[in-house]
Amino acid sequence: MTRNVICILFVFLLLFFTCKSEALCGLQGKPAVLLKNADQCRKSLYYSIKKQKYRHNWLKCIHRYKEIYTRYPKTDQAAWALYQSARLLTGLYTYSGRSKYLDEAVDLYRRLVDRYKNHCLADDALYRIGEIFYKHKKDLSKAYEEFLKVSTRFPSGDMRPKAIKKVKKLSSELGKKIKLSCKRHNTAQKVKLIAVKDIRHWSAPDYTRVVVDLDHPVKYSHHLLKADFKRKKPPRLYLDLENTRISAQINRVIPIKGDLLQRARAAQYTKDTVRVVLDMERIGEYKIFHLHDPFRIVVDVRRFKGGGEKDRPKTDLKKRAAIKASNAPQPGLSIQTIVIDPAHGGKDPGCNGLGGVKEKNIALSIAKLLARKIEKKIGWAVLLTRDRDIFLPLEQRTAFANMKKADLFLSLHVNANSNRKVRGLETFFLNVATDVASMMVAARENASSEKNLSDLQSILRDLMLNSNVHESSRLANVVHKEMVSLVSRKYKQVKDLGVKQAPFYVLIGAHMPAILVQTGFLSNPMEKKRLFSKKYQECLAEGICAGIVAYIKNTGGA
DSSP states (O other), rough: HHHHHHHHHHHHHHHHHHHIIIIIIIIIHHHHHHHHHHHHHHHHHHHOOOHHHHHHHHHHHHHHHHHHHHHHHHHHHHHHHHHHHHHHHEEEHHHHOOOHHHHHHHHHHHHHHHHHHTTTTTHHHHHHHIIIIIIIIHHHHHHHHHHHHHHHHTTTTHHHHHHHHHHHHHHHHHHHHHHHHHHHHHHTTTOOOOOEEEEEEETTTEEEEEEEEEESSOOOEEEEOOOBTTTBBOOOEEEEEEEEOOOTTTOEEEEEOOOSEEEHHHHHHHTTEEEEEEESSSSSSEEEEEEEETTTOOOOOOEOOOOOOGSSSSHHHHHHHHHSSSSGGGGGGGOOOOEEEEBBTTTTTSOOOTTTOHOOOHHHHHHHHHHHHHHTTTTOOEEESSSSSSSOHHHHHHHHHTTTSSSEEEEEEEEEESSSOOEEEEEEEEEEOOOOHHHHHHHHHOOOOHHTTHHHHHHHHTTGGGGHHHHHHHHHHHHHHHHHHHHHHSSSOOOOOEEEEEGGGGGTOOOSSSEEEEETTTTTTHHHHHHOOOHHHHHHHHHHHHOOOHHHHHHOOO
16 A cells, blocks of 8 residues: 555656646747657658648648647747748648638738747748739739738848849739730720810929829820920920820810920820820929829829929928927928828718718818917928818829928828727828728728729839838828827727828829828717817827927938
């Protein structure tokens, strides 16, 4: 009996110290051992063509890796296990042809990026997602987005150079795809010519925006002709619009008061081609793109970089003396004009809440409060795209900021969602959307479809090389952080939806850092009540203003 008790006690002590040993050092030793075994399984599989033909061999190795990231999620080995599992699932897809394995691989890569964003494998995982969409799913737009994420989210990562090469390659492929789509559309529309309805313009001494309005999308080309001094012809920029006709209502010759363009002319060049000619006073930089719903072609012309102080709004000159005499941060002296854009207006109410609450009214109220705070606290010139309930096209708002030589551009909005539980604050800068929710927000604010927004891939393809993208991202992050921080101190249950990127029409073509701020959801009962409150609007304006100040303080050293 005594001998049995001693044996039981010995076994108990053995188990106790074994468990304690694993608790103290097993967390470091056991995941490493499991990872080594899983790696051996994977290498054995890769070395044998025969083994690769049978699914159970793949799943056996995948299961071994799964045990690591499931049991030991806080270890370095968990990240490696997720990465290798995803690679195995991708390999299994090539043998089985089952798309579910690709979906599982993408899920594991995303889990790695989200949970281990500072791990050396995070950018590799994001790059692999791009490869899956490019090589296997044949979704060029999605692949473009994923590779673009690598360059923006991991600017110091070793995968960034490869990702940028992929972005450039896909930009070309997407451009060809869009042109082919337009060609097919125009072929189908050959029977009925599309009307060129109007030519609008906004002009300043060193900037002009011309917009050509049409009934439907068309294929177009543009060319630049140098001045012909013998024939006394100025430099000309012209667009040929295929399968189109001149509308009876259009003004065919439009004088333009500016230092860059003399006039715009439109004529029926051939029986199915309209030519729009811009006679230029001098040749500067120009950019041509199109927007949808309704379809219009936008031409931005600006003076070559340089320009003088004389073109600044007069209020700037008055403010400058006040700035120097005040306690405003010295790095901010380079920024003198801010344009605030209250969303929607006039015939466009934006989101509607119960009780007659409209987005256009809330946006205008917050904009006026913000303008007063900026002028009072910082002393800069603040201009509003609209100061009353009027309608402005999206392209006119950006043109206004460019004409006024604004140094910052902020567009204020209120959000909505079919799910009344959705709420929170979010801030956007211009780029390709990296998630479905951002694309939906952009589609609503642009009054456009997701299908048409995908066309913006070609327009935005070179934005990642534009310094404004990076500055806009920095402005968005600083403003959002200060806004959420201040509102959270004064109100409970404030949800931070973060900083995101999306293709908003109102931000396209801005010559300065530009962001779009969503101040809450009218569809959410709690936020609707707050947004209707002047006190809450004051709080939002205070937070955004604090963000602008913080951004300016760092501008001198940026």
